Amino acid sequence: MNxxxxxxxxxxxxxxxxxxxxxxxxxHSLADTAPAVxxxxxxxxxxxxxxxxxGQLLCEPGPVSSTLDRLISEINAAAVASRPGDLxxxxxVLNIAGIGVVLPGPxxxxxxxxxxxLIDAGFGYLSDEVTAIDPETLEAVxxxxxxxxxxxxxxxxxxxxxxxxxxxxxxCFAEGxxxxxxxxxxxxxxxxVANNSFNFLRxxxxxxxxxxxxxxxxxxxxxxxxxxxxxxTRLAALVEEQARCLTR
Amino acid sequence: xxxxxxxxRREDVAGAAIDGEMVLYDEATGRLxxxxxxxxxxxxxLDGSGTLAEIAADLAEVFGAPLxxxxxxxxxxxxAFAEQELLEGTSDRTExxxxxxxxxxxxxxxxxxxxxxxxxxxxxxxxxxRVGSHLLGMRFNNEDVARAxxxxxxxxxxxxxxxxxxxxxxxxxxAAGRSLLWCYRSxxxxxxxRGPRRAMQAAAALLSSDGTGHxxxxxxxxxxxxxxxxAALLSSxxxxxxxxxxxxxxxAGWQVHDAPWLGVDRRSGEVVVPDWAVDVDVAAxxxxxxxxxxxxxxxxxxxxxxxxxxxxxxxxxxxxxxxxVARAAADAVDIGTDVAGVLSAVxxxxxxxxxxTVRDYDAxxxxxxxxxxxx
Numbered sequence: 070m071n072x073x074x075x076x077x078x079x080x081x082x083x084x085x086x087x088x089x090x091x092x093x094x095x096x097h098s099l100a101d102t103a104p105a106v107x108x109x110x111x112x113x114x115x116x117x118x119x120x121x122x123x124g125q126l127l128c129e130p131g132p133v134s135s136t137l138d139r140l141i142s143e144i145n146a147a148a149v150a151s152r153p154g155d156l157x158x159x160x161x162v163l164n165i166a167g168i169g170v171v172l173p174g175p176x177x178x179x180x181x182x183x184x185x186x187l188i189d190a191g192f193g194y195l196s197d198e199v200t201a202i203d204p205e206t207l208e209a210v211x212x213x214x215x216x217x218x219x220x221x222x223x224x225x226x227x228x229x230x231x232x233x234x235x236x237x238x239x240x241c242f243a244e245g246x247x248x249x250x251x252x253x254x255x256x257x258x259x260x261x262v263a264n265n266s267f268n269f270l271r272x273x274x275x276x277x278x279x280x281x282x283x284x285x286x287x288x289x290x291x292x293x294x295x296x297x298x299x300x301x302t303r304l305a306a307l308v309e310e311q312a313r314c315l316t317r
Numbered sequence: 318x319x320x321x322x323x324x325x326r327r328e329d330v331a332g333a334a335i336d337g338e339m340v341l342y343d344e345a346t347g348r349l350x351x352x353x354x355x356x357x358x359x360x361x362x363l364d365g366s367g368t369l370a371e372i373a374a375d376l377a378e379v380f381g382a383p384l385x386x387x388x389x390x391x392x393x394x395x396x397a398f399a400e401q402e403l404l405e406g407t408s409d410r411t412e413x414x415x416x417x418x419x420x421x422x423x424x425x426x427x428x429x430x431x432x433x434x435x436x437x438x439x440x441x442x443x444x445x446x447r448v449g450s451h452l453l454g455m456r457f458n459n460e461d462v463a464r465a466x467x468x469x470x471x472x473x474x475x476x477x478x479x480x481x482x483x484x485x486x487x488x489x490x491x492a493a494g495r496s497l498l499w500c501y502r503s504x505x506x507x508x509x510x511r512g513p514r515r516a517m518q519a520a521a522a523l524l525s526s527d528g529t530g531h532x533x534x535x536x537x538x539x540x541x542x543x544x545x546x547x548a549a550l551l552s553s554x555x556x557x558x559x560x561x562x563x564x565x566x567x568x569a570g571w572q573v574h575d576a577p578w579l580g581v582d583r584r585s586g587e588v589v590v591p592d593w594a595v596d597v598d599v600a601a602x603x604x605x606x607x608x609x610x611x612x613x614x615x616x617x618x619x620x621x622x623x624x625x626x627x628x629x630x631x632x633x634x635x636x637x638x639x640x641x642v643a644r645a646a647a648d649a650v651d652i653g654t655d656v657a658g659v660l661s662a663v664x665x666x667x668x669x670x671x672x673x674t675v676r677d678y679d680a681x682x683x684x685x686x687x688x689x690x691x692x
Contacts, residue, residue: 254336254338255335255336256335256336256338256339256340256351257351259333259335259340260340260349260351263342263349264349270347271347273331273342273344273347273349274329274331274342274344277331277332277333277340277342278333280333280340281333281334281335281340284335285335285336
């Protein structure tokens with residue numbers, strides 16, 4: 070089965086045909102008809118599996134969950150490396166009303182949890198891990214990998230094409246806290262996006278104008294959430310208002 | 318670092334203006350810096366064309382703040398830039414130097430309140446004048462200025478009526494005991510002047526722009542400067558950096574139009590400075606003190622457009638003629654009611670004009686480019 074993660078074209082095969090089917094279900098939103106340039110193979114059967122990349126052993130035999138985690142981690146890294154000219158942000162990105170919502174943050178900040186809630190609220194899914202911003206169009210390019218929730222990977226069925234970013238919300242999850250969407254200074258937002266970027270500090274000179282245009286064209290703020298369902302509703306309302314403003 | 322130093326910002330430090338603040342990226346260290354609005358204004362001035370004392374004098378004028386205080390702030394801020402190795406000749410890097418913290422109260426890198434601004438006055442005096450069929454209000458915070466206005470606008474003054482404020486003239490103390498007169502239309506700063514005569518000329522132009530119809534003109538929101546019978550137009554030059562830019566253009570001998578919009582003749586494509594629509598007592602105006610630092614405004618008449626300077630803080634300056642027409646027409650006063658007429662006039666205006674894209678109100682770059690075009 071062939072797949073594409075941003076600009077990285079690859080296949081995944083497995084010795085165990087049932088595991089190969091499971092992987093295909095997990096990665097179905099990345100499925101692609103273009104020829105694969107690289108290949109992953111999960112070797113072994115039963116309860117011990119190893120991972121190879123282009124014929125080289127990547128990880129020693131182990132439980133299936135850790136092998137799949139490693140596979141996703143390798144795909145993430147290859148996806149980031151495949152579009153070096155983009156502004157690559159450690160962020161979830163979703164779409165509603167034709168507007169992209171970027172949720173930057175380090176691991177554990179609630180990106181994937183929020184992404185799952187937003188999908189339930191009707192948002193289209195682009196990624197829960199990497200937001201690749203095309204420097205020309207300022208569109209977020211989809212990378213609909215499986216959601217990484219708690220200790221499990223969850224296949225996604227909702228997907229979206231490239232979308233123009235209209236909102237950047239920095240999620241902060243706090244149990245029981247009231248939901249709030251507080252606008253922030255966009256220069257501060259630019260610094261925060263850069264600090265959550267995979268490649269800004271290496272390519273800042275060429276990416277700074279992209280970052281400038283990105284934040285100037287977006288609502289920027291903090292999303293504090295205790296109840297993720299309410300947060301999703303509030304975010305949807307904000308983005309729909311943004312969409313109305315853009316089409317006036 | 319002293320007031321006589323002429324520091325220059327490093328060429329390889331990239332900057333982006335975002336909501337009045339500058340975000341800097343230092344390629345050599347990979348560090349990001351976020352400048353306060355005041356530090357941003359100072360940073361933009363570090364182009365090697367002036368000493369810190371001269372920069373402080375410019376900023377003191379623009380912000381209406383005491384020169385001594387501004388000069389101290391400028392020197393302190395530039396020292397901080399030097400400590401962060403953001404200036405030419407400060408590359409003797411020490412890796413163990415602590416970074417400037419954004420919550421350091423003395424740092425130019427903190428977020429602080431907006432730049433000082435005289436704002437609209439608490440009015441001590443008012444005057445209502447008739448301009449065409451409109452009654453327009455003026456407000457003053459200084460009795461001497463109000464007295465001058467009553468004399469100049471006596472032929473059009475209306476008594477027993479107090480119109481809402483359209484034009485305000487605010488007097489503030491500036492450097493070396495001299496005063497500055499700030500002219501506002503509603504709450505928007507339009508210009509600042511040294512002498513009462515020039516301030517009244519500006520007020521007359523502002524009242525005229527509000528008080529009459531100008532059906533023969535397509536009105537664009539842009540700054541008009543004129544020299545040797547030719548015009549340069551700047552898009553969106555309305556904030557503090559724009560005011561600093563117009564100050565530099567004035568020093569280079571360009572006359573700056575007082576109105577918040579400029580008119581384009583729909584038949585010729587030339588920009589038009591209309592005659593005042595308000596009656597004034599010419600003798601009273603001539604009797605008012607003038608200051609040699611004030612340039613006369615452009616005389617009424619038509620001017621061919623030499624260059625449209627697109628101040629492009631978004632990095633999206635259009636490359637095609639149609640895109641440029643749309644960009645220049647976007648802020649036209651009448652675009653909502655006469656799209657075809659405005660686009661036609663702007664197309665005619667731009668047909669013979671150069672299109673220049675500049676970034677972030679880099680005053681030196683703009684002035685040099687305009688000078689080059691003017692020959």
